[in-house]
Amino acid sequence: MSDTTTMVETDWRNLAIKAIQGEVLSREEALSVLRADDEELLAIMDAAYRVRRHFFGNKVKLNLIINAKSGYCPEDCGYCSQSRVSDAPIEKYTMLEKDVLVDGAKKAMAMQAGTYCIVASGRGPTPRELDQVVAAVEEIKSTLPMKICACLGILSQEQANRLKQAGVDRYNHNLNTSKDHYSHITSTHTYTDRIHTVETAKHAGMSPCSGVIMGMGETDDQLVDVAFSLRELDADSIPINFLNPIPGTPLAHLNDLDPRRCLKAIAMFRFVCPSKEIRASGGREVNLGMLQPLALYAANSVFVGDYLTTEGQEATADHKMIEDLGFEIEQCAL
Numbered sequence: 001m002s003d004t005t006t007m008v009e010t011d012w013r014n015l016a017i018k019a020i021q022g023e024v025l026s027r028e029e030a031l032s033v034l035r036a037d038d039e040e041l042l043a044i045m046d047a048a049y050r051v052r053r054h055f056f057g058n059k060v061k062l063n064l065i066i067n068a069k070s071g072y073c074p075e076d077c078g079y080c081s082q083s084r085v086s087d088a089p090i091e092k093y094t095m096l097e098k099d100v101l102v103d104g105a106k107k108a109m110a111m112q113a114g115t116y117c118i119v120a121s122g123r124g125p126t127p128r129e130l131d132q133v134v135a136a137v138e139e140i141k142s143t144l145p146m147k148i149c150a151c152l153g154i155l156s157q158e159q160a161n162r163l164k165q166a167g168v169d170r171y172n173h174n175l176n177t178s179k180d181h182y183s184h185i186t187s188t189h190t191y192t193d194r195i196h197t198v199e200t201a202k203h204a205g206m207s208p209c210s211g212v213i214m215g216m217g218e219t220d221d222q223l224v225d226v227a228f229s230l231r232e233l234d235a236d237s238i239p240i241n242f243l244n245p246i247p248g249t250p251l252a253h254l255n256d257l258d259p260r261r262c263l264k265a266i267a268m269f270r271f272v273c274p275s276k277e278i279r280a281s282g283g284r285e286v287n288l289g290m291l292q293p294l295a296l297y298a299a300n301s302v303f304v305g306d307y308l309t310t311e312g313q314e315a316t317a318d319h320k321m322i323e324d325l326g327f328e329i330e331q332c333a334l
C-alpha cells in the first residue's frame with residue numbers, strides 16, 4: 001500500500017470518527033466524498049460502515065411499498081410516470097379498497113418487511129381517500145405487529161392529525177432535490193410546500209421520512225445542499241432514490257449516474273446524517289447493478305418488492321444478499 005493510499009484511508013476514517021462523535025461535517029468534507037476518485041471507493045465505504053455499524057450494527061430494515069392509487073396526478077414532477085405530463089404506459093387506478101390495502105400489509109409481513117408504506121399519487125388526499133387509508137391503517141394496526149408509513153402528498157394539519165390518530169407511525173414526503181434545483185423538476189408545487197408538509201407531519205407526532213432522488217441533473221453542491229437540509233429538518237428516515245429514467249417522462253433523457261457515484265452519495269448521506277435510517281431506495285437495482293450489496297455498508301434500510309410503477313428484484317434475492325453479507329433483517333419492534 002502506498003503512502004498516499006494510507007493517507008487517504010486515514011482521512012475517510014477521520015470523517016467516520018467525527019460523525020460518530022456527533023460533529024457536523026463541513027460542506028467541503030461532504031463534497032470531497034462525492035468527488036473522490038473511484039480508487040478510494042472501498043476506503044470510503046469502509047469509513048461509512050464504521051458509522052453505520054456504530055448506530056445500527058449489522059441490522060437491515062426492510063420496507064414494502066403499495067401503490068395505493070396510481071396515475072391521474074395533476075402535478076408535473078418530471079421524474080414521475082404518474083404525473084399529468086408523463087406519457088409512460090402505466091396502470092392507472094383510483095384508491096384501492098381497504099381490504100386490498102390490508103392484504104398488502106400481510107404480504108409485507110411475509111416478506112419480513114417491518115414497515116408497510118402506503119403511497120398514493122396526487123397533490124394530496126381527498127376526504128374519501130383519507131377515509132379509506134384511515135380505515136385500512138386502523139385494521140392493520142389492530143391485527144399486525146408492523147409500522148406504517150403513509151405517503152399521500154401535501155397534508156393539512158387536520159389530515160395529519162387524523163393519520164397519526166389512526167396509527168400511522170411515519171409520514172414520507174421527499175424533498176427530492178435542493179431548493180435551487182427544485183423548479184427544474186416541478187412547477188406545480190414548491191420546495192417550501194414540501195418542507196411545510198414534513199413539518200406538518202412532525203407536528204402531528206409522526207416520524208418524518210424525507211429523502212432525495214439523485215440523478216436529476218443536480219450538481220454535487222446541490223446534492224450536498226439537500227443532505228444538509230434533511231439534517232436540519234431532522235428527518236428520521238432518508239430514502240435515497242436513484243433516477244430510473246422512465247420513457248415517457250420529462251426526465252427520460254437523463255442518464256448521469258454510475259454505481260460508484262451512487263455509493264459515494266449514500267456514504268455522504270451517512271456521514272452528514274450519521275444516526276438516521278438511510279435507505280437505498282427506488283432505482284437501486286437499475287443504477288447500482290452488481291454493486292448493490294456494497295450499498296448496505298452505508299445504508300441500513302432497503303425496499304423489498306416492487307416500487308410504484310417499476311419492478312424491484314425478488315424479495316428472496318434481497319434476503320439472500322443480506323444473508324451473504326452476514327447482515328441480519330431487523331425484526332419489527334413495536
Ligand code: SF4
Pocket residue numbers: 073074075076077080081082083084120121122123153
Ligand atoms: S411524484 Fe407525486 S405529486 Fe409528483 S407527479 Fe408523481 S404522484 Fe404526482
